[in-house]
Amino acid sequence: MQPKTSLAPAFMSQPSITAADFGQLPDGQTAQLFTLRNGRGLEVRITNYGGTVTHLLAPDKDGQPGDVVLGFDSLDGYFSPEYQQAGPYFGALIGRFGNRIARGRFELDGQTYELATNNGSNHLHGGLRGFDKVLWQVEVLVDPAPALRLSYISPDGEEGYPGTLTVSVVYMLTPDNGLRISYGATTDKTTIVNLTNHCYFNLSGGARPDVLGHELQLRAARYTVVDDTLVPTGELRPVAGTPFDFTAPHLIGERIAQVPGGYDHNWVLGGNGFRLVATAAEPTTGRTLDVYTDQPGVQCYSGNFLDGSLTGKNGLVYGKHAGFCLETQHFPDSPNQPDFPSTVLRPGELFSSVTEYRFGVKR
Template identity: 65%
Template structure:
């Protein structure tokens, strides 16, 4: 197991050098992570024949993440998301009697931290090793008022490559109450470069309910049972099997069945490569998104054109718009508290 020294990531951002870090576990897995956005740019995982292959969408250099085409569609490939992953209705929330106004960067709503969220900053990075495997520690201070959020927020994210998984551990503290919902926005295709879409991937979700949303993808507050609907993945279904029955495609939050325990929330199997991925989390929700807005204007690693449904996301999270939804689990971090959550993407094969 090893972590390689940082190398330049082909450009600079805000006068800070963006660097690339490589983690390898000696078993065919290799993760490439940039300090720009804390972005997972590459993840190699062996197939059933033992051949390592790419499983995430992304680019070889920082130019791809800063191109006009990427910034226009803003798919957030592999980036760390904050302060608040997903949407906040009308770009505002109230806390302790004060209303805070955020950028409306997704129609009328606030999305993924705003115009310059955690995906567009250069994180302080330090590579190292642990008993579990090579690791990369990323740190960022989000100052009071950044993107409209209150409080100085100290964030630390640790990527660790274990014998069979990529683990992402998040911690944060604040000096004022603030909403917080951190996640990673990796797009997976377990047969990247060989399958143009993810419609044949088989998905299992440990969730009996999902959050119903309105036309602008803001939760109505209803947690609806998935039984008898195209949202029911409590038994395995291919992603494409009922996709046409969901207007616009899947881009919804599932309410996980576990209660704050680190358990398997999702399992994905790709039959051609034999790759199997499990998502473990202690978060209450999981956003399943099927790359509905990819339109072929982006060309990624290996010259692969990313068309509609080229990748899927399984973003571990709290529910969308929780600061405005009092019946949803709490997302307010207060002084003296420590935000802690861990997500693990565990890989194997099925013969």
């Protein structure tokens, strides 16, 4: 990929954060919408309902801002019958366990735990009422940059998971146009945890109806092979010679027809610690996205299940492949796969993870 250029001084302004009501939940509680600006052209709007990123505005190569995530302008969109049926998790915080757990069952310290099977025969994204469907407590932070700290206490037994899990997630805009998400969790009883965010990106800012023309590069030499229900078989297969090889840049749509159903797989990331793991670029706008994380995997999902039944912001119809996700994570079904990195969290331990989505332009 070509070198990226920094933003011109014309984008400079003062960092800020503001709040407004976003709508009322069915139980009468009011959700809020927070708008964060970093003073360098990046703006994000986040509601404390589900910790959901509703809007993310980033400048293109000509300095024009565009909304690069899928979502809705009001809370009603997230409660519509069509959205509830489709369940795409637009922009939401995902927990307690992101991705799938086979047959909704796992064993921990000799005890078997049963979870909801809300994705065919499997458990998906925390169950029927995961973290995407709760109202988070909010603390506004301004130093060293505009940020939100979202907090939630998940009681012992919620959705079948053991232990009271105390969760904190901080969304922060960085000076170099990154949306940094810092996750933390503790428990009073041994449990499992796998937290992520489910933003759907379309770097064209709505100018293109799908993301098949986006260029993608993943720093991953292997991926987790899945069965026909998208649960890992346990095999970590080399990407070389397959349509899963994004070690060099390829268009998302270049080989997608060779993957039954499209991309919805976990890539095994190389390296350790907080590092660059993925890069995407949209050629017409010049927008780029770099993903940094300390997690061992990333789920690349190409929006295969979007079917045009949802109309989002600015009247855009979200059809197949309207957005793509890069969900940083531990591997799916890790509790049932002893050879995968562990997702077990014990009392006295701290789950801590950081992911950053950094936006730029190339000309």
